[in-house]
Amino acid sequence: xxxxxxxxxxxxxxxxxxxxxxxxxxxxxxxxxxxxxxxxxxxxxxxxxxxxxxxxxxxxxxxxxxxxxxxxxxxxxxxxxxxxxxxxxxxxxxxxxxxxxxxxxxxxxxxxxxxxxxxxxxxxxxxxxxxxxxxxxxxxxxxxxxxxxxxxxxxxx
Numbered sequence: 001x002x003x004x005x006x007x008x009x010x011x012x013x014x015x016x017x018x019x020x021x022x023x024x025x026x027x028x029x030x031x032x033x034x035x036x037x038x039x040x041x042x043x044x045x046x047x048x049x050x051x052x053x054x055x056x057x058x059x060x061x062x063x064x065x066x067x068x069x070x071x072x073x074x075x076x077x078x079x080x081x082x083x084x085x086x087x088x089x090x091x092x093x094x095x096x097x098x099x100x101x102x103x104x105x106x107x108x109x110x111x112x113x114x115x116x117x118x119x120x121x122x123x124x125x126x127x128x129x130x131x132x133x134x135x136x137x138x139x140x141x142x143x144x145x146x147x148x149x150x151x152x153x154x155x156x157x
Contacts, residue, residue: 003039007047010035015112021051022058066103067152069144073097083136085127090138097126098144099136100151106135110155117154123147 001009011017017034020026032044073082074095081089082099090097102110111130114137118125123146127138139147 003037003043004047004050006037006039007035007044008051010037011048011051016116018055019058021048022055024052024058026052067148067155068101069148070099070101071097071141071144073099073138083127083129083138085129088127090127096141097138098141098147099138100144100147102135102151102155103133105133106130106155107133111135111137114151114154117150118147121146121150123150 011021014035017026017031020031026048028045028048029041031048032041035044037044037047070082070092072093072095073090074093074097076089076091076094078084078089080091082092082101083090090099102114108130111128114135115125115128118137118139123139123143125137125139127136129136137147137151
């Protein structure tokens with residue numbers, strides 16, 4: 001592969017850097033050192049700049065959908081589940097977990113934004129899913145209020 005192709009592949013392995021390139025908020029020299037692509041730093045910087053020019057502009061996902069909180073989730077019958085992943089089915093009134101839900105046009109990009117925001121807010125995530133325009137993130141009961149604020153912030157325009 002060429003240095004440019006190696007650089008693009010290295011960026012794709014780090015979605016945060018991909019988004020930063022799209023948003024135009026990258027220190028190219030620092031990014032080149034971080035990626036550790038074989039080649040001179042100046043050449044990698046040039047490859048990063050060219051790659052960034054070809055990327056679509058960054059747009060925050062979502063259209064500020066309504067965010068709700070539902071406490072009391074726990075394991076139960078999959079037929080009644082608010083969220084089911086593998087063998088885990090979380091249903092209302094069965095436990096101490098809290099679901100944060102957002103409707104509207106939530107998609108995988110919105111979920112990615114939400115998960116990143118929850119990570120930076122140090123909110124542990126028990127489960128998460130997106131589908132049919134809805135998004136759900138499950139956290140511990142005590143983390144519920146912080147999670148609502150983080151999800152609202154992540155989905156705000």
